[in-house]
Amino acid sequence: MPAQVQKEAPDFTATAVVDEAFDDKFKLSAYRGKYVVLFFYPLDFTFVCPTEIVAFSDRIEEFRSRGAEVIGCSTDSHFSHLAWIQQPRDKGGLGGLKYPLVADLTKKISADYGVLLDGGIALRGTFIIDQKGVVQAITIHNLPLGRSTDEALRVLDALQHFEKYGEVCPMDWKKGAASIDTKNAAAYFAKAGKK
Numbered sequence: 231m232p233a234q235v236q237k238e239a240p241d242f243t244a245t246a247v248v249d250e251a252f253d254d255k256f257k258l259s260a261y262r263g264k265y266v267v268l269f270f271y272p273l274d275f276t277f278v279c280p281t282e283i284v285a286f287s288d289r290i291e292e293f294r295s296r297g298a299e300v301i302g303c304s305t306d307s308h309f310s311h312l313a314w315i316q317q318p319r320d321k322g323g324l325g326g327l328k329y330p331l332v333a334d335l336t337k338k339i340s341a342d343y344g345v346l347l348d349g350g351i352a353l354r355g356t357f358i359i360d361q362k363g364v365v366q367a368i369t370i371h372n373l374p375l376g377r378s379t380d381e382a383l384r385v386l387d388a389l390q391h392f393e394k395y396g397e398v399c400p401m402d403w404k405k406g407a408a409s410i411d412t413k414n415a416a417a418y419f420a421k422a423g424k425k
């Protein structure tokens with residue numbers, strides 16, 4: 231059974247590129263106590279993928295300010311990851327990276343998360359994992375459709391708001407907006423109905 235919301239995120243040990251060095255004992259479970267945004271992408275040296283990978287890197291401090299770490303993963307090798315990280319952005323590379331890229335050469339991680347295609351590459355899956363290692367949100371895009379760092383941050387904010395206040399977050403909720411106290415939902419709907 232692949233990763234599911236409300237279930238513990240499948241753990242893995244793999245080789246990752248961390249700060250332009252190889253870590254061959256990289257473990258997801260080492261991140262317990264932090265939130266994790268784990269995302270899968272199809273292939274190194276492609277087109278949509280670098281835009282996403284760079285966007286997460288450029289906004290890493292926004293994730294870390296929320297107690298979250300970002301981890302990228304594809305079925306490419308760690309050698310390919312490193313070469314791409316070291317290639318300048320103006321030449322199609324990543325120009326450095328501020329979070330780990332995991333090499334899923336066995337394709338087991340992608341399969342365990344339900345994003346592996348028959349051709350051996352991963353769909354664009356994003357998994358938001360809480361501090362206890364439980365999957366709280368899953369979004370999967372087809373290959374040509376890039377994801378949104380804003381949406382990943384919004385969902386992370388909503389999760390943390392719920393954990394802190396016990397109030398649920400309605401459609402398009404953003405940090406600072408009204409949420410719903412499930413013991414008195416009528417108050418929210420009465421206020422929303424007056425707009």
